[in-house]
Amino acid sequence: MPELPEVETVRRTLAPHLVGRTVTAVEVYDAGILRHPTSPAPFAGALVGRRVRALGRRGKYLRMALSDGGEWIVHLRMSGRLLWHRERERRERFLRLRAMLDDGSLLDYIDMRRLGGMYLVDADGVGVPAGLGRLGPDAVDPAFTPAHLAGVVRGRRATIKGILLDQRAVAGLGNIYVDEALHAARLHPTRTGESLRPAEVRRLHAAIVAVVREGIRAQGVSFALYRDGEGRPGEMGERLRVYGRAGLACYACGGTIARARVAGRGTAYCPRCQPEPRRQTGRARC
DNA sequence: CGCTTCCTGACT
């Protein structure tokens, strides 16, 4: 569930605690979350002694630059959490890995479902997750323009929801922000890419940028995800217009938010604000 | 292109 705004919030709140710190020890409780290297000893061996130089983010990947030119990359997927704190006796349920830092503080990786994981990339780039190299522009990057979005949907018969969930098209969106953006743009989730008219593409682009920025400002939607070591949740959950609101009244029109399955995902939308596509919407056939 | 798989807990 962590999407771009949630990962960005994690990055911002961890950075002051981690930058400049050196990892002094690593304890692996579940090797299943190690993506590269996949064994605890090599993983710990490569991380211990490295200093964290900077925290970056690309899409939903958190990237920690290390002093040797390598990188420590974490993807939270569904239930992953990074928690910085100083209480050695504190052990969250589903604690999978703990890194000890040279100031006595700790960075815990917690992941109930173990879908997330981490990568240690050496200075030559060995170990980079494959998906990272295939990402489209970040939803908040200036390179993500209306023209880029137009190019991504052009000629595509896939649903717009499916296209937006594809990280190769735009990086950082997940189920929540896609539903929110489509509602804000008044586009039905099953509209095909090729059916979108230029004005609709521009509207969708503006909606994506707006909801993602709002999510960052609100420090994300909290769902087993906390912005810092004190476990304080983000406020975006209270600002959602459609996600999780099936059966409730649409804030825009008063109609009832509906639920469907689109691109294999639970999907919330307003049938009145987001009208059902008609066949061959907006595209002449020859 | 969409569907399945991974993974585990909450809910019906």
Added chain:
DNA sequence: AGTCAGGAAGCG
């Protein structure tokens, strides 16, 4: 017991 949650890789 069965269904759902869903990010992303993999498959047909």
